[in-house]
Amino acid sequence: xxxxxxxxxxxxxxxxxxxxxxxxxxxxxxxxxxxxxxxxxxxxxxxxxxxxxxxxxxxxxxxxxxxxxxxxxxxxxxxxxxxxxxxxxxxxxxxxxxxxxxxxxxxxxxxxxxxxxxxxxxxxxxxxxxxxxxxxxxxxxxxxxxxxxxxxxxxxxxxxxxxxxxxxxxxxxxxxxxxxxxxxxxxxxxxxxxxxxxxxxxxxxxxxxxxxxxxxxxxxxxxxxxxxxxxxxxxxxxxxxxxxxxx
Amino acid sequence: xxxxxxxxxxxxxxxxxxxxxxxxxxxxxxxxxxxxxxxxxxxxxxxxxxxxxxxxxxxxxxxxxxxxxxxxxxxxxxxxxxxxxxxxxxxxxxxxxxxxxxxxxxxxxxxxxxxxxxxxxxxxxxxxxxxxxxxxxxxxxxxxxxxxxxxxxxxxxxxxxxxxxxxxxxxxxxxxxxxxxxxxxxxxxxxxxxxxxxxxxxxxxxxxxxxxxxxxxxxxxxxxxxxxxxxxxxxxxxxxxxxxxxxxxxxxxxxxxxxxxxxxxxxxxxxxxxxxxxxxxxxxxxxxxxxxxxxxxxxxxxxxxxxxxxxxxxxxxxxxxxxxxxxxxxxxxxxxxxxxxxxxxxxxxxxxxxxxxxxxxxxxxxxxxxxxxxxxxxxxxxxxxxxxxxxxxxxxxxxxxxxxxxxxxxxxxxxxxxxxxxx
Numbered sequence: 262x263x264x265x266x267x268x269x270x271x272x273x274x275x276x277x278x279x280x281x282x283x284x285x286x287x288x289x290x291x292x293x294x295x296x297x298x299x300x301x302x303x304x305x306x307x308x309x310x311x312x313x314x315x316x317x318x319x320x321x322x323x324x325x326x327x328x329x330x331x332x333x334x335x336x337x338x339x340x341x342x343x344x345x346x347x348x349x350x351x352x353x354x355x356x357x358x359x360x361x362x363x364x365x366x367x368x369x370x371x372x373x374x375x376x377x378x379x380x381x382x383x384x385x386x387x388x389x390x391x392x393x394x395x396x397x398x399x400x401x402x403x404x405x406x407x408x409x410x411x412x413x414x415x416x417x418x419x420x421x422x423x424x425x426x427x428x429x430x431x432x433x434x435x436x437x438x439x440x441x442x443x444x445x446x447x448x449x450x451x452x453x454x455x456x457x458x459x460x461x462x463x464x465x466x467x468x469x470x471x472x473x474x475x476x477x478x479x480x481x482x483x484x485x486x487x488x489x490x491x492x493x494x495x496x497x498x499x500x501x502x503x504x505x506x507x508x
Numbered sequence: 509x510x511x512x513x514x515x516x517x518x519x520x521x522x523x524x525x526x527x528x529x530x531x532x533x534x535x536x537x538x539x540x541x542x543x544x545x546x547x548x549x550x551x552x553x554x555x556x557x558x559x560x561x562x563x564x565x566x567x568x569x570x571x572x573x574x575x576x577x578x579x580x581x582x583x584x585x586x587x588x589x590x591x592x593x594x595x596x597x598x599x600x601x602x603x604x605x606x607x608x609x610x611x612x613x614x615x616x617x618x619x620x621x622x623x624x625x626x627x628x629x630x631x632x633x634x635x636x637x638x639x640x641x642x643x644x645x646x647x648x649x650x651x652x653x654x655x656x657x658x659x660x661x662x663x664x665x666x667x668x669x670x671x672x673x674x675x676x677x678x679x680x681x682x683x684x685x686x687x688x689x690x691x692x693x694x695x696x697x698x699x700x701x702x703x704x705x706x707x708x709x710x711x712x713x714x715x716x717x718x719x720x721x722x723x724x725x726x727x728x729x730x731x732x733x734x735x736x737x738x739x740x741x742x743x744x745x746x747x748x749x750x751x752x753x754x755x756x757x758x759x760x761x762x763x764x765x766x767x768x769x770x771x772x773x774x775x776x777x778x779x780x781x782x783x784x785x786x787x788x789x790x791x792x793x794x795x796x797x798x799x800x801x802x803x804x805x806x807x808x809x810x811x812x813x814x815x816x817x818x819x820x821x822x823x824x825x826x827x828x829x830x831x832x833x834x835x836x837x838x839x840x841x842x843x844x845x846x847x848x849x850x851x852x853x854x855x856x857x858x859x860x861x862x863x864x865x866x867x868x869x870x871x872x873x874x875x876x877x878x879x880x881x882x883x884x885x886x887x888x889x890x891x892x893x894x895x896x897x898x899x900x901x902x903x904x905x906x907x908x909x910x911x912x913x914x915x916x917x918x919x920x921x922x923x924x925x926x927x928x929x930x931x
Contacts, residue, residue, distance in 0.1 A: 280755060312765070313762060313766065336704075336767060341763070341766045343759055346759060347760050348758075348760065349518070349522060349758070350758065351521075351522060352521055352522065356521055358515075360514055360517075361767065363514035364511060364514065364764065364769045365767060366768070369509060371526075408763065409763075432898075
């Protein structure tokens with residue numbers, strides 16, 4: 262269970278808030294999609310929830326824990342799949358996973374078996390001894406995912422986990438995430454793929470200018486919006502057609 | 509502890525996967541130390557195989573110029589090339605073809621002899637000892653003679669000074685000798701009679717520190733190996749800071765920040781591996797000094813009985829360098845910031861530490877600054893062991909400073925990282 266209260270973030274030197282007075286409640290075992298145009302505040306919100314940046318004001322609680330009081334417990338509880346490949350390019354897939362697994366206190370055979378199983382499920386077994394810098398984008402995305410779930414996190418944050426990958430890799434990743442969710446992992450994910458989110462998420466929130474415009478189940482959002490046939494129609498109706506280029 | 513071991517192993521893998529990087533880490537310091545020692549050895553050697561060619565224009569062709577040429581040849585530093593015309597010598601030197609030209613003026617020997625004779629006769633006359641009547645003879649006026657020195661404008665100041673001193677010393681000696689000869693001639697007609705003892709009355713003797721009745725004789729190797737080893741050890745801050753900056757740019761640092769692992773543990777892994785690198789560098793450089801240097805005609809590095817203390821100094825010097833690297837890597841945002849800054853800063857620390865120019869000849873302000881240079885503490889500790897035959901107790905102050913430097917820089921890195929990423 263994640264409870265966010267009046268959470269705001271304004272970066273140094275910025276004129277506007279990236280996240281502004283945001284209230285949100287995410288239930289356990291949800292697959293929660295954070296959707297929004299570029300610069301809406303999705304990555305900032307995930308970075309706040311993963312303790313990568315400091316909020317300007319407001320607070321949040323994850324499973325009753327806060328970073329101020331339960332930093333290490335909370336870190337053990339969550340997993341994060343960053344947007345960029347957070348892997349050592351000159352180490353093999355297995356070496357990367359052994360290292361990141363051991364940072365969660367995993368060790369020995371238990372860790373090796375977990376790595377083996379995850380590589381098997383995500384179709385990377387035969388590449389475990391290959392260096393990451395020889396991998397394709399889709400393979401790196403899958404290793405990036407495995408590195409974040411070896412410790413069986415209760416809450417998994419994914420920042421655009423399927424960006425730049427082929428359809429096959431995307432399917433493998435989404436199916437794997439569904440399995441994790443069935444096993445009890447709450448998933449919070451950001452994406453620009455609205456069809457993927459519509460099919461994958463149990464709940465979504467559309468964010469713009471750092472605020473939540475709407476939230477709910479994808480089907481109910483579509484039915485509530487006039488002339489909307491899918492989530493993309495809802496999204497465009499609420500956020501508009503104007504380009505969101507910013508520097 | 510397990511996380512520290514995992515971090516250390518990861519650093520080991522990262523380092524060993526970069527073969528080019530390892531080659532640079534280990535080979536370049538060795539190339540540096542061999543090159544510098546060969547160059548500097550000639551300044552330490554009393555008998556040098558490579559002599560500096562100097563041009564000599566002898567307009568005097570007398571006893572004085574003969575003595576100067578003899579003195580220059582006997583110094584074993586110079587190869588004298590005689591040249592007839594001053595203008596030619598000047599052109600060659602000013603165009604950088606030769607470092608130095610000496611021009612001995614016309615009639616130097618005869619005029620010097622005449623002037624000294626005149627002075628001696630004057631003195632003896634005052635004492636009423638001169639047999640000849642010279643009182644009414646008019647005194648000849650001699651203008652001062654100039655021995656001209658032409659230097660290549662690119663010649664270093666220290667070299668110019670040492671040559672000037674050498675020539676000055678020779679001329680003074682010639683003048684003194686001439687005065688003695690003049691008196692001798694006036695006092696006795698028998699040239700074989702020794703009236704004056706012309707040998708130097710005041711001499712100097714250098715007393716060297718001893719190691720079990722054996723003199724510790726400083727040579728280029730004993731000076732260069734510790735100085736340049738330290739320089740190489742401190743260069744570790746460049747690859748180390750790049751390693752940390754790379755972690756930030758490739759995103760792994762972001763992942764580590766979300767992991768339940770402290771920054772201290774992450775830095776700990778780097779410290780262990782890079783300290784091992786420093787120590788391997790150190791041992792390789794000692795091996796070069798012990799085995800390679802004698803094979804290429806340089807003095808052997810003497811480490812007998814000193815190895816444990818030298819190793820101890822290397823550990824603490826390595827830690828100080830690593831602390832600086834950790835701090836630089838933590839603060840720098842890009843490799844473009846960390847690499848040039850790191851390299852330049854090491855050169856500054858080396859200059860301040862006395863690696864190139866001894867601290868005692870620096871201006872007072874720089875001397876004060878050198879006291880806060882970790883390279884100065886390391887160099888002093890190495891010299892204490894290598895050249896001053898010091899005990900462990902005597903190097904404790906220096907290695908304590910080096911260790912404190914490591915602790916403080918690492919703490920600053922951790923606090924800076926915490927502040928920057930505080931939630």
